[in-house]
Amino acid sequence: MTDETPRPRGALPPGSTTPRWLLLLVPLLPVWGWALWATYPDGLAPTLVTGGVALLLILVAALLLGRRDRLIAEHRLQAEGTRAATEAFAEEHLPRLVEQLRAGDSADTVLHRMSSVDDPANAAVLRAVAEEISAAERRRAAAMAACATAAGRVQALTTTMLADLRQMQERYGDGSAGSDILGDLMQLDHTTAQTGRIADSIAILTGARSGRRWGRAIPMESILRGAMSRIGAYQRVRTHNVSSLAVAGFAAEGVIHALAEILDNAAKFSPPTAEVHVHVEEVQAGIAVMVEDGGLVMGEEALRRARLAVRSGLDITTISGTRLGLSVVGQLARRYGLEVSFRSSSRGGTAVVLLLPQRIIKPLPAPTAPRPTTVPDSSAPVPAASPNGPAPTAASANTVSPTGTAPLPRSENGLPMRRRGRTLAAAERTRPVPENTSPPTSAKGFGAFRSAVRGEGPTDSPKET
């Protein structure tokens, strides 16, 4: 393709200029004949000699000029060729070289493929550029790998710490020493969760995968709370969630992280007292999660930049250094097919809508709270505590009225049935709360009871690591 530099347009073939110069001699011939005729008898010899010498000199001059012309044409041709070669070099060879180097080929391989560049200067430039870019690529890859490895280690550490902290919270949350230790542990937990988010962000930007993977679908409520738990100002976030759907396990971590970054942005860029509202809505295309803040309205330019940051999440060179969040969101959005859109909010701030596609949405797994397994009085004709599942429970629970004015359900023989616990509750309302004279029951003794209830399956053994 580029083997032969094309001949420049309008260039004359070499050698064609010489006869043109010789034509200049033609008008001299009659003048010379006339001079011979006029000086015929006497001056024939001198005229002949003079004319001959002049003719000879002119001939020589013509030949020299012709040669010079040919040289000029040749040089011009050469110059054109060089120009074309340079053009091809700049517009084709160099970009191709850079592209192949960026794709991970070694400098030698790429240069071997570029052997069609025969101009030694261009070839030298190509070699120098190839080596430089190759070295830069190696440095970049090494830096990315180092970052990814470091982030991965921090991720693993935070995962372990979070599991340990949870265990400690369970242990000390049961004891009578409860609230103080639990509060401290919660604070540590919160800090660790935020550290984990930063490590996850670095891992995602360096091309590594998220730190966690959930083995089952995660309900939307847990997704929202997981995202809240990873930001500093989670207490300002208000969730409005009536969705009964869940996010598939493989995508749950990504969605949680993307949502955490969006929530963090919303909380950071709104006044420290303003609330951030999260609405979850099931739509035709999946689940729409809208995050609304009461902060500053983003201008057109800011919105454009935010959209750009999300869209070009993959390109690490566009990251400004301080605003990593949106790039992370962009990366995650590309990976899991999420759609992110920005608009101004009716609350006065900015609204971000995160659309989760159908393919990562699952129906909610089995009810989160297990039914009571022990029914104290199974002979009671009340179906309230039947362990058949949540549906009859919900239906029967509807008959419980907080005001107590609803008619009581009737049994087969027409007698009103009293719900267990109601009379007790009614009595409790009228009875004054007894003064707490007894020592409080030691909660420590119930640890065994709790673990016995929990230890229904072998999977609930405490963490071994």
Next chain:
Amino acid sequence: MSPHRRESPDRLYVITSGRSSGADDSLDAVTLIVAESAPAPGMQSEHADILRLCVSPMAVVEIAAHLRLPVTVVRILLTDLIDTGRVTARHPAPAPSPAHPLASPDVLEKVLVALHKL
């Protein structure tokens, strides 16, 4: 096998909105809780679960075991529900004390005499 199997992304501080104390002090581990209303849609799932569990009276410690949450956290959640009137608590009968001498020697003797008379 896998300790993370039942794990969820929820952290306890989010469940309690950052509170670690503030629970009703009278809520003992064996206080019985009775639901007074049905779970409403949009409720925090733990609250809804408690209302479902406490259709029949259930002790705080049992609720904690079923929800797999520490007792302190459950007490905070229950305090919320008690404050909004969705559950009521039945406190255990006070232990004998000088003010309530249920098990004083006099009472025991009277019981013994009554038993002998039977």
